[in-house]
Amino acid sequence: MEEEIEKKEGEKAGGDHSHGSDGVESDGGDHGHTVNFLSPGHLFEHIQDTDYFDLPTGTWSKKDPHHHNRLTIGQPYSDGETVLVEGSGSLTPMKLHLTKFMVLEVIILIVLIGVFGWFSRKIKGGKPAKGRFANLLEVFILFIRDEVARPNIGKSAGDKFLPFLLTIFFFILGCNLMGLLPFMGSPTAAWAVTSVLAVITFGVVCTVGIRKFGLVGFALAQVPRMDLPFGLNYIIKPMLLVIELFGLVLKHFVLSVRLLANMLAGHIMLAVFLAFVAESAGSYMQYLIIPAACGGYVVIMFLELFVAFLQAFIFTFLAALFIGSASHQH
């Protein structure tokens, strides 16, 4: 498989001179060979966090004359040196780098403040929402309130956590939808983002439980009630306590990985379909492959649109569920 791709690249490089200009810039420009569009490195480049924005082919960035088609983000706080955290394994070093996902998150924040500030003025004083967009927003807000917060946490307590749940829902939704826009990306396809969201949820859950039952009470509340013979009580319950506490942490870990995996997988699929187009361009198979890949891309795009809403809902729903179960005895 790899050999085939290599061979095809060779053909292309030799046979098609015009290809070089619309091909995406290779990372290792000094190697001098054409990019393998289907290589994992190339697929991931467009999904993972970077310190530049991809731009349409043919555009030129003055800031970064070595790379066409990309807008490098200015770094006010960083000279590229590692600070505080040394990277190792999956942990990347801390450089105080401003990246694409940070910019996108800020854009989402501004958009959300604009949209919901407008909406809050629109329905101020109990006025009914007028217009399609305002009604759409209201449907989302009421859904989170009536179908997520209140059934899982309770009416008055649920309303208390509504700001948290709404923020998490619309933040994740915004991040997910950002990935469907051209030249943008999904911040939720980075584990750093989803894990922070999960950690915040875990913090909220623990705070709720500890406030209600106390630290020890919250830990003990994780153990299910059961009637055991006198002796077994002292053996089984501590074991269960350990398992349940581990499960509590695991639940939130899974929360972050579920969102990450969903977004990453969808975007990799999209990238693969695009790579098919780039890879087959100029070959005699292109008239067959490109339409099929474009068709597949559109279908996956619709699926991604659905997944963007679904995963935002699932994350919010599970957060509400965990908060609800933390405030009740098992």
Added chain:
Amino acid sequence: MSIIGQLNLLFAEAAESEPDALAWSPDLALFTLLLFIVFITVLSYFAWKPIMSALDEREKSVSDKIDSAEANADRMERLKVEYEEKLAAAAEDAAQMIAEAKKDALLVKDKILADAGAEADRQRERAIADIQSAKDAAVRELAQKTVDSAIVLAGDLVRKEINSDVHKQLIQESLDQFSGVN
């Protein structure tokens, strides 16, 4: 070198050659954490709290309106029943009045007819009486005239020679005269 160090080295090598789906950037994590705190604070203040209170207000006003509408509907129902009763009573009154009027009219009619009859009778009787008295007067006048003519005749007779034939003729004449008057 510890096992963890070796593992890290292994992962680091893997990370260099292959992209890492679980790459975890502390920059991004810290930034997201801070931004999320800003997010929740700003959005709570500018959006969620006003939206929630607006929704609650609307809910309250809608439920108030439903309550008042229900109360109004009840009141209307009661009024309707009341007016229907009044209408029925009015219809009954009207029917009764009409019946009474009819009865009165009949009475008036009978009275008028009776009065008219009585009046007619009285007038007839008066006419009869008038006729009678006129007749009596005429008879009296006739008798007077008869007596007068009898006296005149008698004077004539006395002056003339009266024989039986003349006598008879005179009587006959006066009788004819009488019957001619009558």
